[in-house]
Amino acid sequence: MKIALIAHDEKKDDMVRFTEAYQYSLEKHELFATGTTGLRITESTGLEIHRFQSGPLGGDQQIGAMVADNNMDMIIFFRDPLTAQPHEPDISALMRLCDVYSIPLATNMGSAEILIHALERGDLKWREIIRDKKG
Numbered sequence: 001m002k003i004a005l006i007a008h009d010e011k012k013d014d015m016v017r018f019t020e021a022y023q024y025s026l027e028k029h030e031l032f033a034t035g036t037t038g039l040r041i042t043e044s045t046g047l048e049i050h051r052f053q054s055g056p057l058g059g060d061q062q063i064g065a066m067v068a069d070n071n072m073d074m075i076i077f078f079r080d081p082l083t084a085q086p087h088e089p090d091i092s093a094l095m096r097l098c099d100v101y102s103i104p105l106a107t108n109m110g111s112a113e114i115l116i117h118a119l120e121r122g123d124l125k126w127r128e129i130i131r132d133k134k135g
């Protein structure tokens with residue numbers, strides 16, 4: 001599965017803890033991240049991650065392009081709901097595309113836990129079927 005990991009600055013420590021806790025599960029998948037989030041995760045876990053641009057420089061849009069191309073299976077995005085982001089339109093666009101393409105998106109730790117367990121249980125296998133139909 002292709003999984004994107006994104007966290008706003010105030011949530012990066014949470015993302016690091018989350019990926020440390022679920023490293024055993026995440027390492028079985030192909031990981032993507034916005035620039036700084038990916039760097040923080042790799043530094044603390046050693047997980048191999050394809051890093052896009054930083055969010056404000058277009059990273060959310062790059063991940064959105066993968067969604068639009070039916071090439072992303074799940075997104076964990078720890079958003080900061082208390083801080084204004086300069087690239088708010090990009091963030092909204094990414095979440096909108098997840099809804100357009102029914103891509104599982106967790107925007108906080110509580111829902112991310114559920115998604116990870118669903119992933120481990122095989123609940124996201126339907127994505128492989130849909131992805132293989134691409135073309």
Ligand SMILES: O=C(CO)COP(=O)(O)O
Nearest residue numbers: 034035036037054055056
């Ligand atoms: O801003 C972000 C997502 O909207 C995250 O970007 P960084 O991971 O580069 O901090």
